[in-house]
Amino acid sequence: MNTELPVLAAQQRIHEKIAAHAPLRQILCEIVDWILMQFPGSSVSLMAFNSRQETLSAIPCNSLSAPYFEKLQQIPLITPAPCFVTAACTGEMSTTADIAEDGNWLDYQQVALDDGFRACWSYPVISCDEELLGVVCVYFRQPTNAGQHAEFKLKQAAALIALAWIRERDRKKHRTLHEWHSALFNNHSDGVYELDLSGRFQRGNRALERIAGYTEDELLGTHFNQLVDPDYQEKTQAAFDAACSGDAITYETRGRTAEGCFIDLEVTNFPVVIDDRIVGVWGICRDITYRKEQEAQIAFQATHDLQTGLINGSAFSERLANIFWTCQQNNESLAFIDIDLDGFKSINDGLGHSVGDRLLAAVASRLRLCSNKNTLVGRLVGDEFGLLINSYERPQEVVDIAECILQQLARPFEIGDLTLHISASIGIAAKAPDMEQPHELIQHADLALNHAKRKGRNTWQWYHGAGVKSTLDSVFLRNELQQALEKDEFTLHYQPVVDAVSGKIRSVEALVRWNHPERGMISPGDFIPLAEKTGQIVPLGQWVLRQACREIARLNASSERMLPVAVNISSLQFLRENFLTAVDDALEASGLPARFLELEVTESVLLDGAEPVIALMDTLSSRGIRVAIDDFGTGFSSLSYLRDLPTHKVKLDRSFINKTLTDRRTAAIVQGVITMAHHMDMVVVAEGIETEDEQNDLVRRNCDLLQGYRFSKPVPLEVLAELPDRLPGIGS
Structure with a gap:
């Protein structure tokens, strides 16, 4: 009993030092002394495991000679090997009764014998979650076998070592985390602060001092609303209350500095939760006064x-x-x-x-x-x-x-x-x-x-x-237009839409022509506006839709080249209640797959509001039919509509294209539309391309598709069928 008391007292001192966060080396030396008390005349070695290198290395706090200590560095866990490697590999105690007779010690035998060691008992140091931390070794100067009581003592020693190592590792992690947190808090470019649940400052960083114009000492205990424009205090209080209820919220408010100046702020508030209880609120604020001024200037421009x-x-x-x-x-x-x-x-x-x-x-x-x-x-x-x-x-x-x-x-x-x-x-x-x-x-x-x-x-x-009234709005021409609808005087021509670089035909656009029996071909610029004004554009548009689907379906069936067709749809026709039915009927009657039909509408469809247009476009898209915005930039709509429209393609009007090479403002608009459309995953088509210079210019601007007389004028179906797959590309 008398011999056990010093051992228990030493063990108690070790626990106290661990609890008091004494230096790790001091604790380990105490543990070594405690082991020596239980194994008189022995020597103790502690070996740490490096998980990255998968090696064991002896550490100070032992009684090894310098040569043997150096020998026990970065020992790989490869068996057969000395008992300390075996203990690490198996997770169980391993002993060598006589080092001189054990072949597993071959590489370490002589240096161990030079230190006077004949026996070695090794026990793995393992955490509670089965993580290998190292090995504790007890050396004897005579060949010695270990008993069950010796294993129990080494197990106790290994547990103490594991506790000391884990507490030290946790302390380092906590200290590192604290240092990282302090560095982030102190050096953050935004104002960072902590509020108690009553809304009073508990601390703040240097950036907050710079933004508010107050020192941290002046801010401590101050309610945040004392630094807020009175017109924004209710909003700011509501955001704080939301954070106190567990929400993370970002909002804009207006602050008042120590000098009495008002500044625009972007603030994020979120709760501080400890043990499932909200104990305070973190705040991050950023001075966005300059950004708001820039936004206002951009909005004005x-x-x-x-x-x-x-x-x-x-x-x-x-x-x-x-x-x-x-x-x-x-x-x-x-x-x-x-x-x-x-x-x-x-x-x-x-x-x-x-x-x-x-x-x-x-x-x-x-x-x-x-x-x-x-x-x-x-x-x-x-x-x-x-x-x-x-x-x-x-x-x-x-x-x-x-x-x-x-x-x-x-x-x-x-x-x-x-x-x-x-x-x-x-x-x-x-x-x-x-x-x-x-x-x-x-x-x-x-x-x-x-x-x-x-x-x-x-x-x-x-x-x-x-x-x-316009001279085009004449009763004479209106009557003739009605007769043309009844007598089937209209025909379709097709103009190819080609890849901007290669000139490969990607699709065609169906364009209506009026072959008047007496006056010959009448320009669409004459009869289309009249048809739109009189409402005759609806039956005319339905005829174009049916005819284009029928002719392209027939062309595709007789050719290896499968071409989609784009059909112009007026706003009157697009927003008619039976429009979807007319589209379905045209596809069904012709057998043309929906994916080969594209509908082109102008921005005028938006004049009645964007919501019904978006809903209709979504319905068409769900059926595999795509919708493109034609003559973009010539209507009355806002660019904000384009953001919301479920369209895949934008067609730049020729009035922009023919000025791109000579007017830098027009060129800037064209470049802006192309870039904007690409950011919204839209394809851009440029219409009215007539020269190679125009083609090259638009290729440089990353325009996707081109259309115009440079490649082909609108041609009848039979001529379209004979066109080559590639029309003039770059350098042609």
């Missing part, structure tokens, strides 16, 4: 003309549509004034664009003088401006504005050393009770504008209907 400061044509059309529908619902008056400057082109060409730009800015300033709170002024395009007047009581109010514009523009303009004179032709149109679409207001004002030009310019004209 996207919707405004930089030369004049007025809203641009796209934004004006969007606002016009919104105001139109509001006036429709509220039965309010609405008028549009379309202004085209007389003689501006000669000034711009003769005196230079710099003078022209300054003149446009001066014109915009004078137009503002004629506007009021119910007037929207915008630069539509080039030298064309627009004014939208809503909620006026008498038409004379609109006339007075038009007269004001003429009077303001009649005064000379002083541009640098130049004195310039300019006038304007003005068209006016008012929302009529039977008007159904916003674009009708623009069309009517444009007709009135043309009438003002014919009246000698420098005047205004109000649209009253018949007096300014």
